[in-house]
Amino acid sequence: MPDRVDPYDLLKSIVQLSNTSLPLPVKLDHMLQSISRASQSSRCLLIGTEKIIPNGFLDRLALEKKPLWVEEGSPFRRENVFPEEEDLLRPPFACFPLYDGTSSRGILYLSFPTGYRFSPQQMDLLFLVAEVMESTIRNDDFQQMVQRHEKRVKELSTLWELNKALLTTVNLERILHLTLTAITIGEGLKFNRAMLFLVNEKDRILEGAMAVGPDNAEEAGKAWASLSRRNGALSDLITQLDPEGHSDLNSVVKGIQIPLEQEQCILSRTVLEGRPFNTQLPQSKEGWLQTRCERGCHLGSEVGCYVGEHLSRDPRMYSFATVPLMGKGKVIGVVLVDNLYNQNPITEEDIHVLSMFANQAGLAIQNATLYRNLEEVHQELKETQTFLVHLEKMVALGEMSTTIAHEIKNPLTSIGGFARRLDRNFPEESQEKKYSQTIIKEVSRLEKILKDLLSYTRDESLIFKELDLRDVLEGSLSMVIEGIRSGGVQLVKEYAAEIPLIKGDSLQLKKSFFNLINNASQAMKERGTLFLRVFPFSRNGSPCVRVEVEDTGKGIDPENLHNIFNPFYSTKESSLGLGLAIVHQIIASHRGQIEVDNHPGTGVKFIITLPAFKKGKENCV
């Protein structure tokens, strides 16, 4: 090679090119041009590894890693030359394999005009140049790798920040909101909108749980502007954001229910197949999206007919992606994302990052759900415990009252008895007579209270007879009828013409109905309507008789409802609170049932069901 070439100029330009920030193909192209100019070659090529034919001549050259130059007329080992390689192998030509220490990076190839002679200096120079080219390619690989890693590290740190935010709470609503915020926030996963659906295992449906995203483009613009003004760690930002108020999207999503069996719906499929779907819907000839939905709705609604119609105003442009939310070993829901407003394409990379986050969010949501269930059970347990403690108190109180009642009974008998003796000796109209009468009256009252108390705590022997409940009810009514008539209470009796007999203790049942009627008339405060009904009824196929006592009073405060049959529970100051407890016990001892149909503010209905008496089965009762 003639010494027209200043080797330093060529090396300088190659090294300079190597250090520029131009894209690699441009860099290599410029390098080849410089080499070509300096070496006066007729062709100057970089044959990439992908262009080298396996097991061909050039492949062997690359493997041997040794440069080769052939002058016109010089012999060389023409082995395994493929027809495509023939054109390159016409001397004079030179080949410099690029080798980075572990693998081949291609071959620098030069061909020269006829009669060209190579000089050792020139070969050395080209060998050096080839090494610089090889290191340029290697550097670029490194740089790309570094960039890829940087991106991944950034993604991971974003995910880490988002997970940190998820760890701040166990409240389900909050977790859902955090998840969707993380997916939509600019510093997070950057989707325009995100919707979350949870699997309802019991009913096998997918239920819309929450959605985050602006309702229209204008709102989106405002939201993004305000978001860009914030600063601070991502996890702090997300947790500081308050759940937005009303959002149309949220309302729409919360109303969505999709049976998991509806397999053409992409949301169901995401759950059933447990994998993400990135749906860029193809357009049909008519400009509409082709639909695979058998129900033929117009957002080629793989999203599900209902969803598609509501999620995009122009379903022709609608692209979206779904990823499953993974709990422990199962899919617990789906996240649907779209870029409705900025129309950014959703890339596979986006889906990858979203899936990674969805796995974390899925676990957090599952934990929150479990925690909520735990809290509910805990609450129930606490209520049961309170109830049990209350019941225990009641039982203790009952036992104590019984003991006290017993102790009082004997002295009371003496007091009353002697009062009667005195009474007999006092002349009529005397002052003493009035005193003794008062003692007798008050003792009778006390004895009655004790009797009530003891009859609640002690089962008095019942005398069972065949009874017509209409007669029993009339009997109870005759004890209070005066009280009802004197007030403004209207009495409505609805007795069936024919009802079966029952077997029971007439006195006890009369007492029960009396208590109910008395309560009813007191509840109405002398104004209202008292309904009494008796009619045949069938319970589980066996004949019964039903008695209803209904009033139009103020009903029972729902807070007190569970207490009404408890002994010593009363809302009336003048009552011992045994009335309904006694009724309950009497009805139970008749194998009957008592139910309450309570309407706070408008009245209450007590429904008593007693088994009908069947001839030949007396022994049963």
Added chain:
Amino acid sequence: MKKILVVDDEESIRFLYKEELEDEGYVVECAKDGEEAIEKVSVFKPDLISLDIKMPGMDGIETLKRIREKERQLPIVLCSAYGEYKQDLTTWASDAYIVKCADLTAFKSTIRRLLGLS
């Protein structure tokens, strides 16, 4: 004159029953417990016994059993502050069961019936 033995651990009740029954024209003797009652049955030879159930030591039901072993025909009225013993089959060995009450009308009429006076 018919003789009645009143058995009760409460002094006031014994006093009341004695006064009331004497007014009715009976000869009344009292015992404060079951043992005293059994002794007095053979000495006093009553025509009827009013027997309290709940007493310290030997209770009314035990006393009833012991007396019945010797005196099969002697009318015995069980008196109790409560109705709870009504279901106890052993109380059926008595001729009547009365729940104590300040109003002694029912008590007195039961005695008259058992003595064949009404």
